[in-house]
Amino acid sequence: MRLYSLPLKASRFCTIANLLVCKNHTAMANATPNKTAHPFERSRLESLLFGRFFYAPAFDIYGGVKGLYDFGPPGSSLQSNIIAEWRKHFIVQEHMLELDTAIITPAPVFETSGHVARFADWMVKDVETGEVLRADHLVKNVLQDRLDRDRLARDPAFQPKKEDDKKKKKAEKDKPKAEPVKLPDEVVAEYENILAKLDNYGGPELGELCQKHKITNPDTDNKVTEPKMFNLMFKTSIGPAGDVSGYLRPETAQGHFLNFNRLLAFNNGTVPFASAQIGRSFRNEISPRAGLLRVREFTMAEIEHFVDPEDKSHATFHEVRDVELDLLDRHVQESGSTKVARLSVGAAVDQGIIANETLGYFLARIYLFLTKIGINPKRLRFRQHMANEMAHYATDCWDAEIENSYGWTECVGCADRAAYDLTVHSEKTGHPLTVKQQLAEPIVTEREVAVPNKRLFGKTLGRSTPVVTGLLDAMDDAQLLKLKGELAQGAATIVSNDGQEFKLTPDLLTIERRTFRQTTREFTPNVIEPSFGLGRILYCLLEHSFWSREQDMDRGVLSLPALVAPTKVLIVPLSTKKELSPLVAEITAKLRKAGVFSRVDDSSQSIGKRYARNDMLGTPFGITVDFASVQNRTVTLRERDTTVQLIGPVDDVIATVTELVDDTIDWTEACKRLSIYDGVQAVE
């Protein structure tokens, strides 16, 4: 047996040669680990993430600033891999036009876009301490806490749902003395109704709720002030004179809209097309508290898909028509429920639940992307915004929400911004931001027109000419035909808006029927905007990937898919002796050539410890090299989740692990290609 978990001394004497090789243990190889042996505990995950420097609170040696985080080596790498896959899934596959635009933005841009007036949250202050709280979060936390206590009062043995359990624990930690308190049934119903509709309330309503339900700051029990708007943009000033004010962008979208004409030209003047941008944005959150889920600085990925407002079909909608999603539409929420309906995107568009094909197409593509990188599809739903909740620019909006220990969190917004942004910027600046489309079939129309006699018209009417021309141009067919009849009688009189009369005679003009051909059409495109909060997705992915070994709660594992794992293969020489180096170098080089990112861990720690550390880093595969490897040119291949090891010739193992990383085969298939090691699972 390969006793990897033995202390250093013992394991140094283990070689592949003296281990029993057994070919017929596929059942064991496929044994799935018990990932739910230990309930999820956020503190354990966080201690792994901070300890291994996935990320950590920024500036902590200076006391820290809430809502700012730094990504360390594994976190940066995980983020890069998610971004690389995003770029492949969206930009490359759909030929989007990538942008990288300025973060500092002059104030007039956000004045026009509406962000200066409306990109704000409602805040209240503790009347005694002055502590600032976000009004909707305050209402939510207090009412949820009361509901939790009520449940406990009704049934001391009551097992709240997982999500509630987390909240309960957090609430209990904040207020250790929380006691069961039973509420009247109608109050429970009222609270539940408020919570389901919470995102729909504005500042005044939130103030009323605080009054009516005696909501106070839970940390002090003090009353809070009336909600006031707090703009979420960071302000700065540009240039040495200090007179040009600007904001850090709270989204990348305006950079797309302001470049619309350049993008349109790049796309040969036609829609639909999409631009895409991955970059940093900033929001001055009132009191960020939920780790990476609510931060003041974050990396986002945004797509602006420009379409003809009269045709929001999508050319490849058929490819995603059958993708099934959990949908939570606005009517269900407005009725006070959070029950999702599972529907194919095709059916949802057909039934008008999702407004159009393009919106449906992106919801499906978002679903495919998130589940591909490792988000649990059972903890992913699409929630439609309610009327009051919608951003000022949106006409319809669906959020991809991912369940995690803080609840359901918006991770991707998918909004139909209609023509809002292009229209307001165009009106403000006087630059047209439109598409001039050549019509496939010219539109041919006939109508009456007044044709002046060039020689006499101006001469006769003198300074009244423009007024009369204007009046004639404004006439419709019926009016012109009436005029024609009057002229045929010898003369006609037309009257201006201010009562001036003009006499017209048949020598001055004729009324003729003419044919018009319209060959182009000009319109302001609509915009469908999928907008991804990459930090939130990354955090939810880490939660979904985290579990602890059944036999040891402290041995955390991150079951990240190879696609996004920071390192794909760990190469572990069993000894630090030089004899192993050439084979280690050979394997490294061959993996690099195959495009597989590997790392060598040649530290002197026990092999068990080295693997345990890499389980925490999410490394999916390990290749162990020992003295027998050098003699026989065989190495073992370890799978992270099952800890099962296979053995085979060096090149077979490299070929197999390459296919595993490329996801062209799965572990079951790998078990067929290589031999299974007996005993490994039992002892590790």
Added chain:
Amino acid sequence: MRLYSLPLKASRFCTIANLLVCKNHTAMANATPNKTAHPFERSRLESLLFGRFFYAPAFDIYGGVKGLYDFGPPGSSLQSNIIAEWRKHFIVQEHMLELDTAIITPAPVFETSGHVARFADWMVKDVETGEVLRADHLVKNVLQDRLDRDRLARDPAFQPKKEDDKKKKKAEKDKPKAEPVKLPDEVVAEYENILAKLDNYGGPELGELCQKHKITNPDTDNKVTEPKMFNLMFKTSIGPAGDVSGYLRPETAQGHFLNFNRLLAFNNGTVPFASAQIGRSFRNEISPRAGLLRVREFTMAEIEHFVDPEDKSHATFHEVRDVELDLLDRHVQESGSTKVARLSVGAAVDQGIIANETLGYFLARIYLFLTKIGINPKRLRFRQHMANEMAHYATDCWDAEIENSYGWTECVGCADRAAYDLTVHSEKTGHPLTVKQQLAEPIVTEREVAVPNKRLFGKTLGRSTPVVTGLLDAMDDAQLLKLKGELAQGAATIVSNDGQEFKLTPDLLTIERRTFRQTTREFTPNVIEPSFGLGRILYCLLEHSFWSREQDMDRGVLSLPALVAPTKVLIVPLSTKKELSPLVAEITAKLRKAGVFSRVDDSSQSIGKRYARNDMLGTPFGITVDFASVQNRTVTLRERDTTVQLIGPVDDVIATVTELVDDTIDWTEACKRLSIYDGVQAVE
């Protein structure tokens, strides 16, 4: 002949089948294009770059803000490719620890680092208009203009050097009436001396220069004020209370230093190691004017290489020892010259011109990176900072400067920041930022110690015990031996600093010689920091890559290396007819599988126009598909710079172009593998 440059109608009738294939024109295929037929004109390059949306001034429909630019699709792609190669060249190859840290930084961090007090430029104001100018740029532009006019006066036929020519043109454009004005010889010498040392002057000296040489605002001829410091950091305020002030980082470096302990732990507690970060930084430039070279927001890539201050050797220095660089050291500049010396890095380190191996190693690696992505090595030099010019944190600094139409521009700084940053942050916060190193050989020392008699010492001395202990601890060997002698005599008296006397007797203590083993050593590492301005490098690369076809000045070409070109292969179906689609799809798929990024241009424009557009986008290779391709399964392969075309079977062409893109073969080799098309070059 394949008449690709003919208008659409004619080219539609061209097929490979009716063209003469000629195998023996390798001479023609290797014909190098005349890239210097037209002198470089910046306005032509800029019109290409803005027109094809490599990048463009941001917010221009709002009137724009100086120093802010947006990158469009080809610019974003070029930037991504440069970043990808940077990551490979530095992070992957040297196992650096990647970071992604917060941009918004609380003020105390930059107060400690010295940026609040000293990260500033000197500005002057026009006394009449209030226009703000950077003092050093003003002096430089005015004196350079006077020198240029003097040269013209001395020799009307004088052809200034290329670099000067550009400046002259710009100056002439700004001041159309500039006339030749001869200066006394000693004034010319004085001006030249000032310009060579310009970076060495502080604010007061710049003010004196303005006074002495009557330097006024060239746009108005008004006097300017005394230089004042202007801090280059953008300020903002964090959180709803408005009482936490912060800055946008002007460099990514502090994010590395503040995470030092986490990085050290990740590296198992040992140095040397390097962290690396690619991200946005911000500098509120006084009056940004030189396009991408001086901007207020930019992407930078920074490495912080932490080393033992007592050992700045580098383990792989031998790999770069023979790399030759153009060096401009501080002594040469201080003598008023700008003459470079060509030296190998090894020789420069041996001679003490470059301070240490690690600094030399990075200079060589920077050189290799820049030339690999396409920077012209003849226009690249390494200039050492003069004493006054150095940033406040640096002890030595070399800039990689790249020559372009604005002059020589710093694109990479490589500074030895010594222990400055870690020391100041540690002192300010009280968190040690040090390395505790296990010594390979313990340091064994012997010395005298006072050993108290535990039972009697405290009992006898009572409340004086700590004072006496302190006095004994402070004694050196000689003092202790003297005390030992006195005790041997029966008693001794020791005196505290404030004159108190203590009597010691042999029963209270003995003086013994003891052996001490020091097994660890604690030190603050030094930092070598290569810091890359990616936008500046990108702009210089575009200038170095740009030329115009000899036969047509308006046909610009960007000779970007395949490594960084936005698109590697353009696939051009000769007709929009459906018959070609399967082969186009097959070639696309095969190139994707080979890892080669291609694009199809199936627009209805003439093939000549399509190639011309892609020459401007820097696409190095083109594959043309026509009806003969479908019949014979042969396609042509076009090289951008020579416009030479080769022909061969589909799979051979794909294999060849893959190797060309991967840089495992060159075009000469490709010409040997495939047949040459006759006539193509002549007609295109």
